[in-house]
Amino acid sequence: MMVILGLLVAVGFFLEMASAASLGTVYTEGGLVEGKNIRLGFRRHMDVFKGIPFAGMPGRFEKPKRHPGWDGILKAHEYRARCLQLNLIMTDTRGSEDCLYLNIWVPHGRSVSADLPVMVWIYGGAFLWGGSMGANFLDNYLYSGQEIADRGDVIVVTMGYRLGALGFLSSGDSSLPGNYGLWDQQAAIAWVHRNIRSFGGDPDNVTIFGESAGGASVSFQTITPHNKGLFKRAISQSGVALCPWAVNRNPRRFAEEVALKVNCPTDDKMAACLKMTDPVAITMAGTVSLSSSPDAPLVDSLTLAATIDGDFFPDEPSNLFHNAADIDYIAGANDMDGHLFTGLDVPSINSHLLDTPVEDLKRLLGSYTKEKGLAGMESGFSTYTSTWGPKPSQETIKKTVVEIGTDYIFLVPIQAALYLHANATMGRSGRTYSYLFSQPNRMAGLVLPYPSWMGADHADDLQYVFGKPFTTPLGYWPSHRSVSRYLIAYWTNFAKTGDPNKGLSVPVTWPRFQKDSHQYLEINSKMNRDYVRQKLRMRHVHFWGTVLPKLPVIKYE
Template sequence: MTMIMDLKDKIVMDIFRGIPYAQPPIGEFRFQKPVPLNSWKGIREASEYGNVCMQDRIYTKEVWGDEDCLYLNIWIPNGVEGKLAVMIWFHGGAFALGASQGIDIMNSTLYDGYEIAHHGNVIVVTINYRLASLGFLSTGDENGRGNYGLWDQHMAIKWVKKNIANFGGNPGLITLFGESAGGASTSMHALSPVNKGLFRRVISESGDAQTMWAVNRRPLGAARRVAQAVGCPLEDKAAMMFCLRRVPAKDIVLAVRVTESLSNKEILFFLPFVPTIDGEFLPHEPVKLFENSKEIDYLLGCNSGDAHLFVSIWFPGVNIPFGISEHTVLICTAGSLGQAAVESVIFEYTDWKNPTEFSRRFGLVRMYTDMQIIITQPFFSTRHSSSTYAYLFAYPSRMPNLILPEWIGAIHAGELQFLFGKPFSNPKIYNQQERELSRAMINYWTNFIPNAHHFFQLAGIPGLLTFNFKLNFKEVTQRTAFHKDGVGEGVRSQAKSGMSKRSGHRRD
């Protein structure tokens, strides 16, 4: 355990790192649901993060991490009366990359829960879960159902529910939050029947269960690619899984490198190892599971430039003769639109008066962000039974050693530095306006937990706060705004807003 003290030697935060929440998923436990952990004897050291789950490194044919990786971390503020609300964080990374502590950023880890716990008076928990082939390889039947990473998350939630009272937490006031693949994960937990009664609220950032890349409906092909690469049987699926449990984990991870998929525009929006319809955790398509989430309050949203990272990888030159091409639209929608819709999309996202490379790239960013992330949000708000809210984060991205054009807005994951309070832990790098933004985000997220109906009125926030930021980073204004539209220009027209409420069902 680590204790953080103030200048008067008063303990302000207890931190427990590297707590195991399940048995190591190795040997016969590989490609299985996690197995509950037996209690240990004596005192366990909890000052260092646990192993990162095994994954391949971007741009190199190497792996890092370990199969023994099912660990979680807890931040507990001191001096707060009563049992504290609990927030469990699921990291993003295309279900293939990442860790509970996140990347190193400005002399700290990105997902350090200290600032959220300190400013929000909540307990923060971050977890590891199995990734890529080790976490999501599936034969599509009882031999290898997949979703092991989701079951890891489920086990961690159950562990927190059972044990968090011993850390000063309220087991009846648990909220899940996550970004990108982590956001899709929180959404799937809300829809899954196995989670009934484990948590009350969910926050999904830049990803949900309806996002196009979040579910693999034909997982056997990817499993066979791995099996073929390591010399395991291809047709007998029971024999395939028996063999794969005996192959070195490193060979399995490198057999099909997900990081290569992320840079291959020919398989846009298809990731080989993501959640699948397994008949248990996800018994049906997500669209058919909303009955399971009717008691759960939901906050979801995205960033104004979420797509820029992907567009810059997949379309580096944007060599389109004039406007957005039909081929590009079909790639970006995985062929899911009819011809009339394709023509409409081309018209909507092409700047006919100014067909420059800049306008084409800007159109692609808007199109991908709208189609892959924003478009799913009204779906949730119209089908979800409890209170549903949405936000749009639009503060222009700024990171050390990363200079981006101002028109891009907030890139994918750009909000995380503010949510995790980096302007407070690194005050010399950020300005006062950015600390105000960070404080507001933490207030929104943490006040959503005790009262989803009125969270925007709590903690001294005047009404439903939105931020207007001029692109020169110099001016911050606050105003109240309620928006009903959720797709395309409905949200896009509020591109300077940091937060908006969207219409949805609400229980009074």
Template sequence: MAVIGVFTLLFTLQHLNAQPVVDAPWGAVEGTTNVTEDWTPYHAFLGIPYAVPPTGARRFKRPQPHPGFKHIFKAQTYGPPCIQILQLTGNNGVTGDEDCLTLNVFTPALLTETKNIPVIVWIHGGGFIVGDAFTFDPSLIVGAEQVIVVTIEYRLGPLGFLSTNDDVSKGNYGLWDQHLALEWVKKNIASFGGDINSITIMGESAGSASVAFQALYPGSKGLFQRTIMQSGSVSSAWAYTRNSLKYARELAHKVNCSPQNDTASMITCLRTIPAKTLTAASWPMGNEPVTASAEFYFVPTIDGEFVKDDPLVLINSPSFLEQVGLQNLDCMVSVVSNEGGLFSYLSQAVDKEFNSSISSSVQNKGFYINTFIPEILELYFGASSPDMTQAVAKVYLPPHSPAVDLQAVMNTLGDAGMVVPATLFARAHAKLTRHLKTGMKTYMYVFDHIPSFIPGHDKGMNHGEDLIYTFGLNKAYMAAMAKQFRNTTFVPDQSEKELSHTLMGLLTDFARYGDPNNAVRFGLNQTWPAFTEPGEHYLLLNTTMSVQSSPFRDRVKLWALKLPRLLHALQNQHHTTNPNLQIIG
């Protein structure tokens, strides 16, 4: 180890001042050579514009490719984050820039002359309304696992997803941004040493849903070979909206662009509003605190092009999935054991904004049954009924319970938002690849670990906490997380470090080989089977690790089978022909 450390240090000292230059089809790019926390050198090429600025007349339109530069582009600082609200992060106001469509490429420095390095494209989360690329420093993954990582910025909130539900402004511009970034990677990453036939797209939460949306877009064929989805999918209750025109009109009213005019006039007016003013007015919409705690308004919508139909319909249509080529991808999905832990954070933000008491009133049995459950059903299915409400209450509430345990609320929200959509995507992929015998694999894991360094932690791992481990217990990210917990110092022990190393290993092994088993072989003492019927095996990831079957069996059965049947009965009862009310089990 000492000899290797000295060699690495000498390499670093010799090359730290020698800035790497890559001559790509886009143009020549000059980056920097840095070192990780453990002194492993890597190259970083930051703030590369992949699209022309989506400003002025280009607002509310698809992005256009950046032509590149004739001179050497100094890719040595991050670009700005896309404009976003700060209310949900505990602050007020808006941050970011409308001219924000950049990406960052991180490569192993010791492999400068090596070609065909596996590539991972990271899509950040944040509910499609907040988030940025530079929060996630992939240097430890790049250095330890010898892969290339690309992180991207994409438009958020109304600038990325406002839709008039017609040809004037179809929406989904943030998804088109991601797609253009993926095209840039496909065209240019070989110049950085990347393997264009080994590209994995990976994301968490809204980033995970984005990965699924990209996989289900027909134009994505050939852009990537594998997908990694952490805590989110296309059918997540918060990941798409059926009310895009309603929210567009409400926003227009807020900023004095008459919503009563035709949509073309409304969009013309909205293009004149300062981007930060527009974003500041985008949350919350209306006066429904329950909805605000579970729904983000400006998110993907059904446009008939990027998102062809209701995601629940798409994911349950084998012919559509075959048409878009899902069977030709390897797929890994994951959730954490307490996905609904996000509710505490969201409800506090909503209570502050509305001067309400959702965080406590939802534990009132009548409120939970008569208000909270129907709202979640409306978001997930687009409809609800008393029978459906009672079916949900029966699964999550103990019999004769006078009050609602907060964990029941968390599980209700977490299942509709993350657990069930992830499981349905895994099932759809596994069935398709088995039926068509393509040889592609589906893997699933559930991260069930309580971080030892977070004081007073709830049961299980909360939504988003897996990111701490995904990026190798990065000190900067840990410090940012600690700040949210009143400046508590996060000090991970050895078992935490080993768990993070295992996670990074299984993710990058999957990206490299389509099989994560090598990374867990010694800790697991058995093979991690692919996720497929009838066993639906998955890895329970913690410091002891084990293989389990049928994740969250009864709760998934409720949302994937029983509720759709009740919905189907409701459809027949009212003689409706709404295509969104199709059985999905």
């Protein structure tokens, strides 16, 4: 009996493997590509393609051009190098100028997939760091699309784009217009639109999504006029075009600093000289200072960013939201997104032993409102301390520092972008959704620099969106798997239908963000219908968006 049972199992396994769904060799505009087919479960397989070029090796400070193609079959089995960039401590470089490649995950059931929704990921990293595969621990890459693709039944694409000086240096004029990294993203999105049908995807149902600088990039791609018809939906996590770090309004000054470091002139010959300079030297010259204090906050150091170039951006970002009127849009923040920054600006907030003086809070707030002088700081201080009482605890003071950073750097500009998108979609087809992610940090109270009161820090959402509690279950609790399941369901439902509630089961119905009610969903492992709320941090949004702008600008001599 056992022999017969064993034979039946062996035959069943053989038949499944013999009929394993796979795209095989795929035809693209550049030539034939071959991925790897992996088995996920009974009659569940996935084709994975790594390192497909979506453009040729880019010219220095030029827009990307289409790849010339290749002969034979391109074996797309390994990730390609990241774009040339600084290491995290900015003492050296890594990566290559030959970096415009993308990766694709295609799930299959009993038969080969066709007309699947497509989700295109744009990574973050302050426009200085990052790669299409993300951080790697024991061959477990953060941005592997496998869990999203498998659980959500969507195709996932991740891309590389130029970073640092090579991706964003601008002279402020046509000689070095900037935004090369954004043009790379746009070229990848266009490649997906032209080629994804060969991989079983629907080119008319593409969603772009990203986090931090990637979230701002997603926002940029929705408002530029160069993407008409290339994608249908977008998700910005912890970053939008209106964030104070997303656009550099005086790019010439930093370009001249870079030029001087590499012995180039700063006159009309600067661009020609920089184009002939060693790319590693340019990248190293694009180092930004990460030293900070309450008077000179870290966020002000992020000087390599998008520029208003008259091409990718024909106008100020706030004036371009009409281009997103037919795009469905989700945007949101983590409830303590600013902790990563304020922990460096005011280190005592992470100390169990050191108090945080109220004066440090005032200095940080004053650095964010410096254009308005003392009146700006005092108005903000009264807003943020209105619920303190006569003797605020140290925890209250420290959490308020994080709130100020979160609001200024992320939450308030995201709310402004949601308002503008909702207004632009009146009478059009685009839908708007707002969220606040509040799953407490896994290391809160256990590992420095995470105090016991920590909520969701900047980038804490990434591990859940990409399903790491399922990939590495020993590192997570069941509650973490719950929040990962919720996020993947909301995100992929939205990608399929434009409605995050339709498709996979979700714990709470997420209402649209409307012009008057401003409803949002708070996302965590304990969520229920009470987590549908409205007018997120309205008092603080009102201060930054209405009260502060009306105060007179202080001119410093």
